[in-house]
Amino acid sequence: MNAATPKNDGYFDCRDSFAATIEALAEADPRIVTVVSDSVGSSKLGGFRSKFPDRMINVGIAEQTLVAVGAGLANGGPVFVRVSRMAVPALERPEGATFEMGKAETLVEGTDATIIANGTIVHRAVAAARSVADEGIAARVVNMATVNPLDETAIASATDTGAIVTVEEHSVRGALGGAIAEVVATTNPVPMRILGFPGFVPTGSAKWLFDHYDLNAAGIAEAVRQTIARKT
Known part of the structure; x- marks a missing residue:
């Protein structure tokens, strides 16, 4: 994922990296869309919506519909990625780790x-x-x-x-x-x-x-x- 900017206390919001990565991938691949349930703000996808307004589907407050639509759009099968809104500190990783x-x-x-x-x-x-x-x-x-x-x-x-x-x-x-x-x-x-x-x-x-x-x-x-x- 793209690097996020740390908060003043040295903690990172993983949603920033998630949003930046989705936008970067969408720039290179027109097949990428996002599906949200009135959660543009909490998902930090406002930038994506501004750049790709025709590639965001907002199903309203209907999480089951979101999952169904997302699964239907997925190519090769859906993958669940959990991203918390909790800020976390950067951790030292082994050199060259990916x-x-x-x-x-x-x-x-x-x-x-x-x-x-x-x-x-x-x-x-x-x-x-x-x-x-x-x-x-x-x-x-x-x-x-x-x-x-x-x-x-x-x-x-x-x-x-x-x-x-x-x-x-x-x-x-x-x-x-x-x-x-x-x-x-x-x-x-x-x-x-x-x-x-x-x-x-x-x-x-x-x-x-x-x-x-x-x-x-x-x-x-x-x-x-x-x-x-x-x-x-």
Whole structure:
């Protein structure tokens, strides 16, 4: 994606990169259109609408219609990409690293446990690894950016650390943690902990929800300690 401009606090809005990338791709490919549900502002697609007014379809407040129209327009099958409106900090990546579907990326090396995360949670996972490092625990951090296809090679490597903690901004059922658990359970079972939202969640700010469900550096660090303690 194109680089976004950091906010004053050093955090980035991923929607800026998303919008800039969509506009750049649309300049080169007239087949690209956008479908929105009265969400031009929240999707930050105002620039796209200005440049390509005939290539934006607004279905109104009808998300099911949006999905149906988008799927119908998709060539080769639809792909779901989740972009949060939450600002996130830039993370140090391996030199020369590029995004590849189905390929995870190791951000922090470690041999005592592995934290696998995606989306806005990744920087919290990195902070947790740094926290437990002060205690002599070497926790690996893996950014599993795609759930399907899933990088089973990275998961197999994670089992070698003997403990895995998954964390995501999603339900603990039917998502990243569950997909990884299926691989671990059928290949090389090791102690696991799946962090996320347990079900229906109350209304609140994103920060409050993350703190309430221990989806922060302190909560992830504690999950790492507890999972390591279960090693045989």
